[in-house]
Amino acid sequence: MSGPLLDVRNVSKAYGSTVACAGISFRLWPGEVLGIVGESGSGKTTLLHCVSGRLRPDAGEVIYQTRHRGTVDVLHLGEAEQRMLMRTDWGFVHQNPREGLRMAVSAGANVGERLMAVGARHYGRIRDSALDWLDKVEIDTGRIDDLPVTFSGGMQQRLQIARNLVSGPRLVFLDEPTGGLDVSVQARLLDLLRGLVARLGLSAIVVTHDLAVARLLAHRLMVMRRGEVVETGLTDQVLDDPQHPYTQLLVSSVLHP
Amino acid sequence: MTATTRDPQYNFAYLDEQTKRMIRRAILKAVAIPGYQVPFASREMPMPYGWGTGGVQVTAAIIGPDDTLKVIDQGADDTTNAVSIRKFFARTAGVATTANTTEATIVQTRHRIPETPMVEGQILVYQVPIPEPLRWLEPREAETRRMHALSDYGSMHVKLYEDISHHGRIATTYDYPVLVNDRYVMASSPIPKFDNPKMDNAPFLQLFGAGREKRIYAIPPWTAVKCLDFEDHPFEVQHWDDACAICGATDSFLDEIVTDDAGGRMFVCSDTDYCSGRVAADQKESAA
Numbered sequence: 028m029s030g031p032l033l034d035v036r037n038v039s040k041a042y043g044s045t046v047a048c049a050g051i052s053f054r055l056w057p058g059e060v061l062g063i064v065g066e067s068g069s070g071k072t073t074l075l076h077c078v079s080g081r082l083r084p085d086a087g088e089v090i091y092q093t094r095h096r097g098t099v100d101v102l103h104l105g106e107a108e109q110r111m112l113m114r115t116d117w118g119f120v121h122q123n124p125r126e127g128l129r130m131a132v133s134a135g136a137n138v139g140e141r142l143m144a145v146g147a148r149h150y151g152r153i154r155d156s157a158l159d160w161l162d163k164v165e166i167d168t169g170r171i172d173d174l175p176v177t178f179s180g181g182m183q184q185r186l187q188i189a190r191n192l193v194s195g196p197r198l199v200f201l202d203e204p205t206g207g208l209d210v211s212v213q214a215r216l217l218d219l220l221r222g223l224v225a226r227l228g229l230s231a232i233v234v235t236h237d238l239a240v241a242r243l244l245a246h247r248l249m250v251m252r253r254g255e256v257v258e259t260g261l262t263d264q265v266l267d268d269p270q271h272p273y274t275q276l277l278v279s280s281v282l283h284p
Numbered sequence: 285m286t287a288t289t290r291d292p293q294y295n296f297a298y299l300d301e302q303t304k305r306m307i308r309r310a311i312l313k314a315v316a317i318p319g320y321q322v323p324f325a326s327r328e329m330p331m332p333y334g335w336g337t338g339g340v341q342v343t344a345a346i347i348g349p350d351d352t353l354k355v356i357d358q359g360a361d362d363t364t365n366a367v368s369i370r371k372f373f374a375r376t377a378g379v380a381t382t383a384n385t386t387e388a389t390i391v392q393t394r395h396r397i398p399e400t401p402m403v404e405g406q407i408l409v410y411q412v413p414i415p416e417p418l419r420w421l422e423p424r425e426a427e428t429r430r431m432h433a434l435s436d437y438g439s440m441h442v443k444l445y446e447d448i449s450h451h452g453r454i455a456t457t458y459d460y461p462v463l464v465n466d467r468y469v470m471a472s473s474p475i476p477k478f479d480n481p482k483m484d485n486a487p488f489l490q491l492f493g494a495g496r497e498k499r500i501y502a503i504p505p506w507t508a509v510k511c512l513d514f515e516d517h518p519f520e521v522q523h524w525d526d527a528c529a530i531c532g533a534t535d536s537f538l539d540e541i542v543t544d545d546a547g548g549r550m551f552v553c554s555d556t557d558y559c560s561g562r563v564a565a566d567q568k569e570s571a572a
Contacts, residue, residue, distance in 0.1 A: 107434045114438075129421070129442070135449055136442045143445065144438025150448055150514040172449050 030092060032057045032198060032230050038077050038087030040070075046254040047073040048084065053249060053259070057197070060224060060231045062245025062262060064238060064277070070254040071234045072202055078232065079119055079200045080109050094197070114141045118191030122203035124183035127190070128175050134161065134186055135171040141194040160189040164219060181212035185219065192223065199224075201233045205240055217243050238281050242266055250274045290378025297344040297377040303327055307345035307500070311491060314502035319464030320432070321415050326498040330372075335365055337495030339392050339411035340372070346407065346491070347373065347390060352380045354388035359396040359537065359554035366394075383557050395458075397479040399536045399558035404487040404505065410473045412494040415501065417461045417471040437469050440512055448517055457522065463510045464503055478521045478537045483509040526551040531562035 031054040040048045047070040055061050063071045076082035078089055080101045089101040094116065104112065113119065121127040128137055138157040139147070147153050158168050164185040166178075175183050184204065191199060204220065205213040221244055224231055233244050241248055241262060248265040250258040250273065258271040269275045295301070303325075310324035329337040347353065353373050357366040361383040369392060370381045382388050385400040392409040402408060418428040421439045431437070440461050447455045460477035464470045472480055473492055483490065483503060490503040503509060511519040527534045529550040536558060538551040553559035 106430075107436075110434060110436060132421075132442055132446050133449055136445045139445055140438060140442050143441040144436070148441070148513075148515050150445065150516050153445065154449070 030098075031055060032059075032092050033078070034088075034090040034098075035078055036088045036090070038074065038084045038089065040073055040077055040082065040084045046070075048077060049254045050087070051256055053256075055198075055230055055232065057230055058228050059247065060229075060233060060245050062241035062248045063232065063234045063251060064236065064241050064248060065251035066236060066277070069251040071236075071251050074251070075200055075202055075232060075234045079117065080104070080113070081119070091198075111145075114144050115194050116197050118194075118196040118199040120184075120187055120191055120199065120201045120204050122206040124175070124180070124187045127187040128183060130175050133172045133174060134166065134178070137175060137186060137190050138193050141190065145194065156193060160193050161186075163192075163223070164189040165215075179212075181208050181216060184208065184216060188220070188223070192227070192229075195227075197230060199229055199231045201231060201235075203235055203237075204233065205235070205237065213240075220244060238266060238278065250277065286374070286381055288374040288378055288380075291375045294376040296349075297347050297373065298330075299327065299341065299344045304345045307341055310500045311342065311345065311502065314491070314500050315489070315504050317468070318503055318507050319462075319468030319470040319501060321470075321499040321501045323498055324500050326495045329495065331368070333496040334413065336369060336392070336394055336411035338493030338497075338500070339394070339409050339495075340369060340493075341495060342409050342491050342493035342500060343369075343373065343390060343392050344377075346409075347377055347379060349377070349379065351389045352382050352387055354382050354385060354391045354557075355393075356391065356396055356398065356555075356557075357394045358539075359398075359558075360556045362556060384561075385557055393475075395474050395476070396537065396554060397475060397482045399533075399553070399555040400561070401482075402486070402488040406488040408488055408490045410475070410490065410492045412471065412473040412492045412499075413496070414459075415471055415473075415492065415494040415497050415499040417459075417469050432468060435467070437463075440469055441514070444512060444514065444517075448514070454513065454517055454519070460519075461512050463512060465507050466510070469512070470501060470503075476522065476537060477511070477519075480509070480511050480519075481521065485509070524551060528553045528559060531559045531566070533559065533562055 033055040036052050037050045038048055039050050051074060065071050077084040090098050091101050092098050135157040138160050139153040142153050161168050161171060166182055166185055175186055205216055235241055245262045248262045249256050252273050258265060258274045266278055269278050307324055310322045314322045329340055355366040355369045357363040373379055374381050385398040390407045394411045416428055418431055422428050444454050458476045459474045460472055460480050462470055462472050485506055487505050489505055492501045513519040524538045528538060530552050533553055536553045536555060539554045540549055540551055542549050
């Protein structure tokens with residue numbers, strides 16, 4: 028396959044007079060992890076939602092290279108096709124696991140739901156892959172029949188990741204994946220995510236305000252401010268040698284204990 | 285069969301003609317799209333919600349002076365609910381009522397399909413409390429409608445998955461979800477899953493009315509109705525080790541009745557008409 032996996036062209040979105048994204052373009056290549064950093068309210072999450080088809084932008088195109096049928100404009104797909112894409116080829120990890128999980132059904136059913144949605148009808152095989160994935164995200168397989176409400180925050184987030192990756196997606200959107208977690212849990216989750224992304228050859232877009240998360244996960248960085256991209260480049264390059272005044276401010280404001 | 289005269293104080297079958305037309309339009313649409321829940325402007329009926337206000341409105345809309353009505357509640361013709369609804373239509377529509385399944389042209393039911401096979405030309409009207417099969421997993425109405433529109437039914441199997449993981453088998457025994465005409469997933473109303481196979485390719489028309497939830501849906505005659513299941517946990521109906529203590533039937537749905545405080549119990553047919561019919565046939569045989 029040649030060409031980018033995702034080609035975002037001039038995506039704009041405004042809420043009334045507030046511009047959240049102003050004509051943003053970027054490309055994501057297969058196997059690449061792109062980090063989007065910036066302060067709160069800089070339009071990172073809006074951009075992620077526009078690109079992933081969860082929100083309709085005012086203007087722009089999102090071209091995605093599908094597995095079998097060439098490129099499609101995600102924003103002009105029918106709703107059924109968009110849903111299909113969302114649960115086969117894509118994953119979306121929410122900041123708050125409660126948004127991404129079904130809290131009223133067991134962990135195993137949470138992981139198995141995507142498989143059942145695309146037509147898996149063999150209980151034994153669904154359960155086997157649920158067990159396999161719980162193991163991969165380091166959740167004790169003995170807890171497969173427990174409800175996610177009985178899990179800790181970090182476990183819920185890992186369960187959400189398993190639920191998304193079970194269908195073997197090629198592109199995963201991560202919205203502040205370590206947002207509500209304490210530091211030691213964050214470190215383990217990041218380690219896990221980095222391992223999974225590398226092992227499965229996933230492409231990912233990670234939105235975060237935490238530069239350490241970006242440094243660990245992302246190959247390339249996009250720095251956003253007031254709905255515009257102020258700087259892009261390789262992660263180490265952007266963080267070690269920031270060119271734009273805002274990026275310099277952002278990097279210098281990180282605390283080093 | 286008992287014939288009665290209509291109370292002229294009421295319009296025929298209680299509802300006014302405009303309302304009946306509105307309900308008939310909903311029924312026609314429901315029949316045209318098997319399994320699809322058609323919203324309708326459900327009326328207040330002179331009985332509480334949960335007593336069959338939906339079924340009564342559907343019956344009122346389709347009944348004519350020449351019809352013969354049978355009403356069952358959990359299979360029985362002689363419970364308060366069944367007797368009241370039969371009397372309601374005898375008084376407001378002056379129609380003949382019966383307990384005999386083969387004599388009836390319209391059967392209104394709560395929780396059972398009669399054991400005696402129904403035939404072409406008969407209509408079965410169900411009273412439905414919760415018409416939305418997806419409701420338990422998705423509380424938002426807008427979202428469940430969208431899921432129906434897109435045939436997004438993966439979550440129905442999540443429910444069955446949960447059953448198997450907790451109980452080792454599909455433990456849903458009533459209101460078992462079905463796929464109608466390979467398109468819409470439908471709540472089978474709280475009939476036991478024992479009755480589900482009778483819905484598949486049935487020769488009679490099946491109408492479902494939910495009064496509180498304001499929905500009507502239907503299965504036209506000769507329509508495929510498939511019970512959702514897993515390949516390694518296929519759909520199956522309940523079985524009993526006992527036969528009916530009254531008529532000896534082994535092929536009917538049995539109710540367990542506690543008979544004393546010492547743990548004594550008996551199993552009898554839930555369909556009273558079927559049971560008494562078998563007893564009468566036996567007596568005739570032994571007399572001859």
